[in-house]
Amino acid sequence: MSGLFIATLRRTVGRLMPALLLLPLPGMAEPVPEYELKAAFVYNFALFTEWPSDTAYEGGTLNICVNPGSALRHALAGLNEKAVKGRRVSVRHLAALDTLRACHVLFVDGNDRERWVQIKKGLGGASVLTVSDDDEIGHDGSIIALGVDNKRVVFDVDTRAARQARLVLSSKLLRLARTVQ
Amino acid sequence: MSAAHYSRPQRLGRWMELANLVTAGAALLLASVLLILFQFFALRGGLLEDVKVQARLIGENSSAALLFSDSRASNETLAVLEGSPSIEAAGVFTAERTLLASYRRDGVSLVATPSPALVDDGHQFGFNQLEVARRVEMDGREIGVVVIRASLEQLYARLVGYAGLTLAIAMGSLAFAYLLVARMRRLVKSAEAHLDYLAHVDPVTGLPNRHAFNEYLAIALGKVDELGGCAGLLLLDLDNFKIVNDTLGHHSGDSLLKLVARRLAECLRGGDVICRIGGDEFAIILERSEVPNAAGVAEKVLNVLAAPFDVDGHEIYATASAGISIYPDDAPDLETLTRNADTAMYQAKGKGKNAFEQFHPELDHRVQKRLSLETKLRKALDRGELLLYYQPQVNLRDGRLVGLEALLRWQHPELGMISPVEFIPVAEDSGLIVPIGRWVLRTACKQAAAWRESGLGAIPVSVNLSARQTRDPNLVHDIIGALREFDIPPSQLELEITETVLMDNVHANVDLLNRLQTEGIRLSIDDFGTGYSSMAYLKRFPIDQVKIDRTFVRDIPGDGDDEAITTAIIAMAHSLGLSVVAEGVETEEQLSFLRNAGCDIMQGYYFAEPRPAEQVAAFLRSRAGLLSTAPLR
Numbered sequence: 001m002s003g004l005f006i007a008t009l010r011r012t013v014g015r016l017m018p019a020l021l022l023l024p025l026p027g028m029a030e031p032v033p034e035y036e037l038k039a040a041f042v043y044n045f046a047l048f049t050e051w052p053s054d055t056a057y058e059g060g061t062l063n064i065c066v067n068p069g070s071a072l073r074h075a076l077a078g079l080n081e082k083a084v085k086g087r088r089v090s091v092r093h094l095a096a097l098d099t100l101r102a103c104h105v106l107f108v109d110g111n112d113r114e115r116w117v118q119i120k121k122g123l124g125g126a127s128v129l130t131v132s133d134d135d136e137i138g139h140d141g142s143i144i145a146l147g148v149d150n151k152r153v154v155f156d157v158d159t160r161a162a163r164q165a166r167l168v169l170s171s172k173l174l175r176l177a178r179t180v181q
Numbered sequence: 182m183s184a185a186h187y188s189r190p191q192r193l194g195r196w197m198e199l200a201n202l203v204t205a206g207a208a209l210l211l212a213s214v215l216l217i218l219f220q221f222f223a224l225r226g227g228l229l230e231d232v233k234v235q236a237r238l239i240g241e242n243s244s245a246a247l248l249f250s251d252s253r254a255s256n257e258t259l260a261v262l263e264g265s266p267s268i269e270a271a272g273v274f275t276a277e278r279t280l281l282a283s284y285r286r287d288g289v290s291l292v293a294t295p296s297p298a299l300v301d302d303g304h305q306f307g308f309n310q311l312e313v314a315r316r317v318e319m320d321g322r323e324i325g326v327v328v329i330r331a332s333l334e335q336l337y338a339r340l341v342g343y344a345g346l347t348l349a350i351a352m353g354s355l356a357f358a359y360l361l362v363a364r365m366r367r368l369v370k371s372a373e374a375h376l377d378y379l380a381h382v383d384p385v386t387g388l389p390n391r392h393a394f395n396e397y398l399a400i401a402l403g404k405v406d407e408l409g410g411c412a413g414l415l416l417l418d419l420d421n422f423k424i425v426n427d428t429l430g431h432h433s434g435d436s437l438l439k440l441v442a443r444r445l446a447e448c449l450r451g452g453d454v455i456c457r458i459g460g461d462e463f464a465i466i467l468e469r470s471e472v473p474n475a476a477g478v479a480e481k482v483l484n485v486l487a488a489p490f491d492v493d494g495h496e497i498y499a500t501a502s503a504g505i506s507i508y509p510d511d512a513p514d515l516e517t518l519t520r521n522a523d524t525a526m527y528q529a530k531g532k533g534k535n536a537f538e539q540f541h542p543e544l545d546h547r548v549q550k551r552l553s554l555e556t557k558l559r560k561a562l563d564r565g566e567l568l569l570y571y572q573p574q575v576n577l578r579d580g581r582l583v584g585l586e587a588l589l590r591w592q593h594p595e596l597g598m599i600s601p602v603e604f605i606p607v608a609e610d611s612g613l614i615v616p617i618g619r620w621v622l623r624t625a626c627k628q629a630a631a632w633r634e635s636g637l638g639a640i641p642v643s644v645n646l647s648a649r650q651t652r653d654p655n656l657v658h659d660i661i662g663a664l665r666e667f668d669i670p671p672s673q674l675e676l677e678i679t680e681t682v683l684m685d686n687v688h689a690n691v692d693l694l695n696r697l698q699t700e701g702i703r704l705s706i707d708d709f710g711t712g713y714s715s716m717a718y719l720k721r722f723p724i725d726q727v728k729i730d731r732t733f734v735r736d737i738p739g740d741g742d743d744e745a746i747t748t749a750i751i752a753m754a755h756s757l758g759l760s761v762v763a764e765g766v767e768t769e770e771q772l773s774f775l776r777n778a779g780c781d782i783m784q785g786y787y788f789a790e791p792r793p794a795e796q797v798a799a800f801l802r803s804r805a806g807l808l809s810t811a812p813l814r
Contacts, residue, residue: 044249170245176245
């Protein structure tokens with residue numbers, strides 16, 4: 001299957017978009033459509049990912065970590081209280097790297113360029129689904145790399161990195177990826 | 182039998198056949214309709230299952246596309262449906278029922294947004310389409326709906342094909358079954374016809390048998406009852422068939438029967454029915470027009486049979502005796518008719534064979550009389566109604582008494598004296614002659630003993646043996662027993678056997694006579710000259726005496742032939758060392774002729790008639806005186 005994923009960005013109908021993505025975000029003032037869409041993508045990735053059975057869930061939550069300085073943090077915070085395979089989603093700010101291993105999904109973007117090497121080291125094959133929204137990081141070890149292509153949000157999948165992290169990504173997801181490495 | 186006889190059942194059979202066919206056709210049609218209905222529901226169910234599976238597959242494969250709003254991927258997924266010919270359109274709707282992706286074949290409309298009812302029910306059948314809706318869920322949450330619309334056209338096309346096939350098979354089976362049944366019916370019919378043939382036809386002659394005869398006769402009589410007129414029955418019995426069978430074998434017997442049947446068929450008219458109703462018995466049912474000339478027909482038949490038959494190279498004369506009985510003149514029913522014809526036939530046989538007799542009431546009367554005579558005769562022995570008369574036999578030269586012939590008489594309390602001519606044949610036919618003969622022998626011996634006791638001396642007694650008696654294996658034993666019981670020397674007993682009886686079974690009789698002679702009993706041939714015996718046989722039989730038949734004596738002197746025969750018999754017997762007795766001597770002329778011819782002994786009214794024992798005793802006591810006044814001197 002081709003990995004090209006194209007989602008329409010309906011900037012003009014901003015109110016409709018959350019509905020289209022099944023991601024109602026109540027109480028959000030002036031949401032940036034692109035951020036909302038990317039946050040929804042992150043959530044959907046989690047839906048199509050299988051963590052190893054020995055994965056620990058502290059407090060029973062599926063933790064999505066994000067740099068407190070990330071532009072997407074507000075959008076991601078909207079995922080709180082949603083559920084993935086029966087586990088409540090908890091969005092955490094990852095200020096220091098000591099809590100890195102408690103993450104199940106790690107969202108990184110341009111803010112994390114400097115500490116990316118450290119993060120990679122810290123992860124060291126831990127079962128964390130890394131999703132990058134940065135061209136530089138995107139091609140350097142993150143499992144899923146988001147991007148914009150022809151005004152559409154697209155993503156690429158690095159299956160080698162996923163294998164290292166012992167994560168299984170659903171073929172349904174892979175079918176939608178722009179590229180699968 | 183005739184075509185008309187069967188026409189109605191045949192027509193009925195045809196109707197039955199048609200009714201059977203229609204019934205079977207209706208049953209098959211009903212079965213076919215049920216099968217087609219069943220097939221319709223099965224096909225529809227199959228289609229539903231099929232489409233549901235497709236919807237489920239599409240739903241599974243559309244979940245990611247729904248979540249990521251990827252119309253293109255979703256469209257690709259739907260494109261797979263091209264492989265299912267019955268699916269004409271499909272669509273993937275989001276949870277808000279906006280169309281994400283769709284698929285449709287050329288020339289058909291898009292699927293409509295599914296109604297909540299359709300989504301809840303899962304499917305909905307229309308007249309020519311099926312709509313299936315299936316929710317797509319992710320983590321227990323509805324994320325969209327897949328709707329597939331399938332056309333029922335292909336289902337209908339397959340159903341029509343199936344219906345055609347079913348009906349064709351039904352018609353084919355019906356035709357096959359019909360042919361099979363028709364063939365079976367034909368076989369059964371021919372088997373029945375064959376059985377009927379076997380049951381009604383005599384295998385030897387190919388003529389109808391007794392069974393068929395009864396049916397034909399019943400039909401003929403029924404026709405007479407219905408239309409009036411009359412019918413005749415001619416029974417025919419071959420006179421010497423038994424001899425042919427015994428001497429030439431059964432194969433020749435069968436050949437003779439075949440030839441007889443052929444001649445009968447040739448000489449009779451087409452309308453007459455000829456049947457073989459027994460071993461050598463044939464029956465001819467005469468048509469109305471021939472009844473007045475029944476005697477002529479009988480004569481014609483006898484004439485036809487009179488010519489010799491060539492049976493396996495032998496020339497056989499198969500004369501017949503015929504009896505005729507007419508319905509309803511002679512008999513009121515079938516049984517009586519047959520019995521009367523039979524009576525007439527036996528009457529003809531009694532008349533000397535190769536003859537016919539037409540039944541007349543007197544015949545029946547005679548038979549009845551004979552029957553009642555037989556009944557009376559059975560009782561006669563026990564009731565002591567039988568008695569013996571004795572007739573003296575006298576030496577022609579010196580007039581001395583040489584013996585007494587015991588003669589059976591029947592004194593019936595009501596009917597008076599019954600002639601032996603009347604009752605002896607009855608006794609012969611019924612077998613009563615055996616116990617009667619035994620009684621005669623014993624009584625004669627007892628009487629001889631009584632005379633001896635009364636001082637009359639040892640008087641020789643002669644007793645007649647019948648044909649039936651000669652075949653009785655106990656005969657010799659009984660004779661010896663009687664002789665011993667009354668202490669009579671065997672030489673004092675003489676047995677008379679008629680020439681006819683003797684010639685009937687020469688071998689057995691030679692043995693019997695030899696045994697009797699060994700015992701010392703004298704033997705005499707009775708009625709000599711009537712039985713066509715060859716002189717050669719006379720030499721073989723151990724006999725002492727020949728008795729000239731009374732028919733020759735009756736006409737002498739005067740009849741040249743009889744004179745010549747009598748003389749010849751006497752000369753011949755003397756040359757063989759046999760003495761000669763002449764019976765039935767009534768006149769002096771006869772006496773002197775016989776004396777001149779050299780006859781040894783005479784017996785007859787001229788000298789003394791048969792008398793009861795007491796009178797004979799008195800006669801014997803006075804015989805010296807009688808002899809002195811006898812005309813012999």
